[in-house]
Amino acid sequence: xxxxxxxxxxxxxxxxxxxxxxxxxxxxxxxxxxxxxxxxxxxxxxxxxxxxxxxxxxxxxxxxxxxxxxxxxxxxxxxxxxxxxxxxxxxxxxxxxxxxxxxxxxxxxxxxxxxxxxxxxxxxxxxxxxxxxxxxxxxxxxxxxxxxxxxxxxxxxxxxxxxxxxxxxxxxxxxxxxxxxxxxxxxxxxxxxxxxxxxxxxxxxxxxxxxxxxxxxxxxxxxxxxxxxxxxxxxxxxxxxxxxxxxxxxxxxxxxxxxxxxxxxxxxxxxxxxxxxxxxxxxxxxxxxxxxxxxxxxxxxxxxxxxxxxxxxxxxxxxxxxxxxxxxxxxxxxxxxxxxxxxxxxxxxxxxxxxxxxxxxxxxxxxxxxxxxxxxxxxxxxxxxxxxxxxxxxxxxxxxxxxxxxxxxxxxxxxxxxxxxxxxxxxxxxxxxxxxxxxxxxxxxxxxxxxxx
Ligand SMILES: Nc1ncnc2c1ncn2[C@@H]1O[C@H](COP(=O)(O)OP(=O)(O)OP(=O)(O)O)[C@@H](O)[C@H]1O
Ligand SMILES: [Mg+2]
Numbered sequence: 520x521x522x523x524x525x526x527x528x529x530x531x532x533x534x535x536x537x538x539x540x541x542x543x544x545x546x547x548x549x550x551x552x553x554x555x556x557x558x559x560x561x562x563x564x565x566x567x568x569x570x571x572x573x574x575x576x577x578x579x580x581x582x583x584x585x586x587x588x589x590x591x592x593x594x595x596x597x598x599x600x601x602x603x604x605x606x607x608x609x610x611x612x613x614x615x616x617x618x619x620x621x622x623x624x625x626x627x628x629x630x631x632x633x634x635x636x637x638x639x640x641x642x643x644x645x646x647x648x649x650x651x652x653x654x655x656x657x658x659x660x661x662x663x664x665x666x667x668x669x670x671x672x673x674x675x676x677x678x679x680x681x682x683x684x685x686x687x688x689x690x691x692x693x694x695x696x697x698x699x700x701x702x703x704x705x706x707x708x709x710x711x712x713x714x715x716x717x718x719x720x721x722x723x724x725x726x727x728x729x730x731x732x733x734x735x736x737x738x739x740x741x742x743x744x745x746x747x748x749x750x751x752x753x754x755x756x757x758x759x760x761x762x763x764x765x766x767x768x769x770x771x772x773x774x775x776x777x778x779x780x781x782x783x784x785x786x787x788x789x790x791x792x793x794x795x796x797x798x799x800x801x802x803x804x805x806x807x808x809x810x811x812x813x814x815x816x817x818x819x820x821x822x823x824x825x826x827x828x829x830x831x832x833x834x835x836x837x838x839x840x841x842x843x844x845x846x847x848x849x850x851x852x853x854x855x856x857x858x859x860x861x862x863x864x865x866x867x868x869x870x871x872x873x874x875x876x877x878x879x880x881x882x883x884x885x886x887x888x889x890x891x892x893x894x895x896x897x898x899x900x901x902x903x904x905x906x907x908x909x910x911x912x913x914x915x916x917x918x919x920x921x922x923x924x925x926x927x928x929x930x931x932x933x934x935x936x937x938x939x940x941x942x943x944x945x946x947x948x949x950x951x952x953x954x955x956x957x958x959x960x961x962x963x964x965x966x967x968x969x970x971x972x
Contacts, residue, residue: 530569531566531569531570532566534565534569535562535563535565535566535568535569535570536562538561538562538565538569539558539559539561539562539563539565539566540558540562542557542561542565543555543557543558543559543560543561543562544558546561582600582603582604583604585600586600586604586611595615595619596608596611596612596615636654636656636657637656637657639656639658640658640732640733641658641730641731641732642655642656642658642659642662642663642729642730642731642732642733643655643656643658643659643728643729643730644656644659644674644728644729645718645726645727645728645729646674646687646726646727646729647725647726648691648724648725648726648727649673650673650674650675650691651671651672651673652669652670652671652672652673652674652677653670653671653726654670655669655670659731662731662733663677663678663679663680664678665677674687680701680703680711682699682700682701682702682711682713683701683711683713683715683729683731686698686699686701686713686714686715686729687715687727687729689715690715690716690717690727691717691724691727694717694719694724695717696714696715696716696717697714697715697716698712698713698714698715699713700712700713700734701713701731708735709733709735710733710734710735710737710738711731711732711733711734712731712732712734713729713730713731713732714728714729714730714731715727715728715729715730716728716729716730743916743917746917746918747917747918750917750918751797751801754797754918754932755794755797758790758791758793758794759794761786761790762787762790762791765783765786765787765790766787768783769783769784796932797932797934800932800934800935800938801934803938804917804934804937804938804941807938807941807942807945808941810945812945814856814859814945814946815856815857815858816854816855816856816946817854817855817856817857817972818852818853818854818971818972819852819853819854819855819857819860820851820852821847821851821852821853821884821895821897822845822847822848822849822851822884824857824860824861824864825845825847825864825882825884825897826845827861828845828861828864828865828868828882829843829844829845829882831865832868832869832872832880835872836872836880839872839875839876840877841872841875841877841878841879841880842878842879842880843868843872843879843880843881844879844880844881844882845881845882845883845884846881846882846883846884847882847883847884847897848884848885851884851885851886851895852971853895853966853968854968854969854970854971854972855946855948855966856946859942859943859945859946860897860964860966862938862939862942863938863939863942863943863950863964864882864897864899864964866935866936866938866939867899867939867962867964868880868882868899869935870935870936870962871899871900871901871903871960871962872901873931874901874903874904874960875901875902875903875904875959876903876904877902878901878902878903878959879901879902880899880900880901880902881899881900881901882897882898882899882900883897883898883900884896884897884898886968887965889965892967892968893967893968894948894965894966894967894968895965895966895968896963896964896965896966897963897964897966898961898962898963898964899961899962899963900959900960900961901959901960901961902958902959903959903960904956904957905954905955905956905957905958905959905960906921906952906954906956906960907921907956908954911952911954914936914952915936915937915939915940915950916937917933917934917937918932918933918934918937919933919936919937920933936962939964943964943965943966946966947966947967948964948965948966948967949965950962950963950964950965951963951965
């Protein structure tokens with residue numbers, strides 16, 4: 520502050536002396552006054568003038584100074600300050616308004632873009648030309664399990680699938696969009712539809728945009744559809760071939776021997792029955808899937824239904840030396856479709872008896888409160904061969920059998936559980952399984968315990 524004052528004073532004196540000297544010289548030449556008098560008078564008046572300007576200047580510059588500080592801080596200058604600045608203030612106010620509008624528009628656009636990126640199912644990653652990641656939306660963070668500090672890391676550090684990295688590098692190298700299907704094998708099989716687009720600004724490569732869509736579900740459905748056709752053909756081929764050879768054998772001469780004829784005709788009847796059972800099961804699945812099966816909800820006495828099931832299977836169970844019983848609280852009622860419940864229990868108990876060689880099959884029922892809802896849970900427990908854990912996730916798929924040969928011998932198509940699951944889900948419930956190899960299995964039906972009529 521002091522330095523500035525000394526500087527200004529010195530400047531004032533120097534300017535005054537210079538002006539006084541110059542004007543004194545001119546005055547002494549033209550006004551015939553002594554040079555020193557003219558010099559002194561003019562020096563004094565110049566000094567006063569220079570001092571006035573020097574003193575006035577800071578107060579003129581002061582609002583500008585405050586304005587600079589406000590703008591530097593990103594603050595809007597106050598109305599009073601703009602008033603002090605007069606016309607300049609008006610221009611600045613106008614500029615500030617435009618600036619504000621532009622900034623808030625940019626903020627809105629940015630927020631919109633972020634919402635879109637957050638909501639997108641597709642994984643999106645943007646990286647600079649040198650591979651430094653600048654953006655990854657939540658879908659990408661989740662899908663590729665990116666570390667929290669993914670930003671500013673190189674793409675190569677993020678452990679992205681090899682196929683995706685290849686597409687990205689090619690997009691950067693050839694400056695051309697790349698697309699392809701990427702298969703991930705570890706930790707679980709997944710399929711991606713991926714695009715890598717170079718980001719060119721004025722022809723200059725600035726980075727790369729990577730977009731990946733999860734195709735796993737679609738692929739799985741495609742595979743199920745293909746397997747389904749293959750399975751149906753396969754299941755039909757065997758009985759049809761058997762029928763043909765039986766018919767041929769009868770035609771060749773078998774028909775003349777009463778014993779052979781009897782046996783062959785019985786075999787034909789059995790195979791025909793098998794084919795018709797397969798077709799009925801397939802039709803049933805198709806009807807449920809197409810939403811064509813109608814459900815008739817009513818109050819169902821669980822003990823009554825399970826009692827009927829026990830009666831139906833008691834002969835088959837006793838022939839295998841198995842005990843079968845139902846332990847259901849008397850008052851247990853549920854609002855559901857009785858035929859559907861009966862069909863599902865039939866499939867579960869059929870399996871329990873089929874895959875148990877000694878011990879017992881018990882049907883239990885109880886009320887259960889779980890994940891905020893009330894359920895009626897009916898379970899079928901057996902002491903049978905059990906299901907190895909690696910098969911459990913696929914057990915409800917169509918045509919899935921743990922031991923294909925053994926199950927086929929026992930007449931199964933691998934459709935019972937898949938039908939059971941479809942039915943239970945269609946009536947608002949769910950079905951779960953717990954199993955231990957060599958110890959047995961428990962299949963549980965969860966039905967929402969809605970109000971009874
Ligand atoms: N209680 C059980 N104990 C052991 N394994 C079972 C049990 N229930 C089902 N499984 C296994 O799950 C597979 C699928 O069962 P699912 O009922 O769908 O078909 P299936 O009994 O073979 O034939 P289907 O029911 O069409 O006659 C069976 O082949 C069997 O390997
Ligand atoms: Mg079955």
